Amino acid sequence: MPIKVAVYGLGPIGMLIAKNVIKREELQLVAAFEVDPFKIGKDLGEFLGLGEKLNLTISSEADATEILKKNEVDVVLHSTSSYLDKIYPQVEKCIEAGTDLISTSETLVNPWYRYPRLASKIDRIAKEQNVSVLGAGINPGFIFDTLPILMTLVCAEVNSIKIVRSLDAAKRRFSFQKKYGLALSIEEFKQKINNGEITAHVGYAESIDLVASALGVKLTKIVENQEPIVAKENIRTQYFDIAPGRVSGIHGYGIGYNGEKEFVRVELFAEVGREEFEEITIEGIPPVKWKSSGTAGDTATAAIVVNLIPRVLEAQAGLLRITDLPIPSAFLSLKRDKV
Numbered sequence: 001m002p003i004k005v006a007v008y009g010l011g012p013i014g015m016l017i018a019k020n021v022i023k024r025e026e027l028q029l030v031a032a033f034e035v036d037p038f039k040i041g042k043d044l045g046e047f048l049g050l051g052e053k054l055n056l057t058i059s060s061e062a063d064a065t066e067i068l069k070k071n072e073v074d075v076v077l078h079s080t081s082s083y084l085d086k087i088y089p090q091v092e093k094c095i096e097a098g099t100d101l102i103s104t105s106e107t108l109v110n111p112w113y114r115y116p117r118l119a120s121k122i123d124r125i126a127k128e129q130n131v132s133v134l135g136a137g138i139n140p141g142f143i144f145d146t147l148p149i150l151m152t153l154v155c156a157e158v159n160s161i162k163i164v165r166s167l168d169a170a171k172r173r174f175s176f177q178k179k180y181g182l183a184l185s186i187e188e189f190k191q192k193i194n195n196g197e198i199t200a201h202v203g204y205a206e207s208i209d210l211v212a213s214a215l216g217v218k219l220t221k222i223v224e225n226q227e228p229i230v231a232k233e234n235i236r237t238q239y240f241d242i243a244p245g246r247v248s249g250i251h252g253y254g255i256g257y258n259g260e261k262e263f264v265r266v267e268l269f270a271e272v273g274r275e276e277f278e279e280i281t282i283e284g285i286p287p288v289k290w291k292s293s294g295t296a297g298d299t300a301t302a303a304i305v306v307n308l309i310p311r312v313l314e315a316q317a318g319l320l321r322i323t324d325l326p327i328p329s330a331f332l333s334l335k336r337d338k339v
Contacts, residue, residue, distance in 0.1 A: 204254025
């Protein structure tokens, strides 16, 4: 029997997730939920631009619990917002329906760091309903945490970890460029990021805490910050014209300290025209260094969420972090050999 899946949220990431689910013969997409009244009531196939109807109507999130129960959904793939306090009612609806949940919400990747009370509440009600809840994505969820954690396996000693991600902001979708403040003045950038109108990257501290927890290191403090990068000449993206002196990207970072010493540092450069790569440097015995040519964030996030379905369905009940699961991977078939 195919795994019954629902998609909750049909923004750019949610649409990619839905398309990935539709392609998989092991998965059956049986429900889709939205907040936007413009999307509600449309046929999902037409909305996704598939050129055909799927005879699956996009429903209001108000009806989520009832529809999930009626369709006996196994897992909800959730992609709506970054902050757990804002999405908690949505998470609760899915738990009440008795479905597992995988979410791209950045703060749900390691919710005990920023929202310990909500995390404890979700863990409790998920166990009561015998369901699993997990936050996952490319970042946080992989580049800044899961990948470096795995790479430390070859080290007898780990003295420090540094992860750098560099992105060409011009290659990203409109909503990405907007939330990173492209074309704003420096004063506008600072004002909007301070009042939460834009966010840039969310989750530096969550990733740092996850890495330290996996390695059994108790950090004394974590700091995080994001600073604008300013254009030196006229720059154009598909969506913005950026004049000299205006924001062309951000440099964000987080640092986790063990005593007075830096133990984990994560840095993000997202700037128009910047070279794309990821680099992980582990100082230890032996030292380890790895560098990529960049990872497509949206495509990767959608793939991660879908690939984690078998692991989450097999997992213990409660609120989980990705470090609570067996080593994740792509699933090419549900018929995996057991060792």
